[in-house]
Amino acid sequence: MNKKSTHVVPNPKGGWKVKQSGSSRASNLFDTKQPAIDRARELSTRQHTELVIHNKDGKIKGKDSHGNDPYPPRG
Template identity: 55%
Template structure:
């Protein structure tokens, strides 16, 4: 399982895709939508989590593309 991918706002404008624990962004984009699309592809390839943050930095949503420790019951 690879690093979880985070979509986070860049303080200078635009959006960054960062691997968990990374100091530098993997990718910088102008729009959140393109950052989410890129991060989703990376997290699918690495079987990891996708965590999307809002402009304020708080987590807005998560998506699992790998081993889910809490799978839905039913």
Template identity: 50%
Template sequence: MGNDNRRHVVPNEDGGWDVKAPGASRASAHTGTQAEAEARAKEIVRNAGGGEVVIHGRDGLIRDSDTVAPGNDPNPPRDKKH
């Protein structure tokens, strides 16, 4: 099914935020803030050829996701034609 390069930004139970691949037991990266973790996740995905970054809130629930080029955005923005 092509490139399934994903990283999740999740809260770390000891504080800070982790960047994890799906099913991984260890984090790819650990940062102090969610914004830093999101930036690092996007860098990792971009360097691997693009894919999805999924951002979780402090409650662990998904709150956002972002496609990193040249990934395949499942919900691309619509062209605004007037």
């Protein structure tokens, strides 16, 4: 199972950044949050990673899994 994730986090210098877990550098920088979320969703979908969206205070606002759900669907 791939444990990597793609994060949308506030940039201390202003705006928002998209970061991959385990990386010290941002892969993308944006002035506003929505374009950062859109780009992170594209990346996490393509890479089958979890998308983690943070608030301005750094706390996690929400998550979205893209292909690595912890439990298989029933049925």
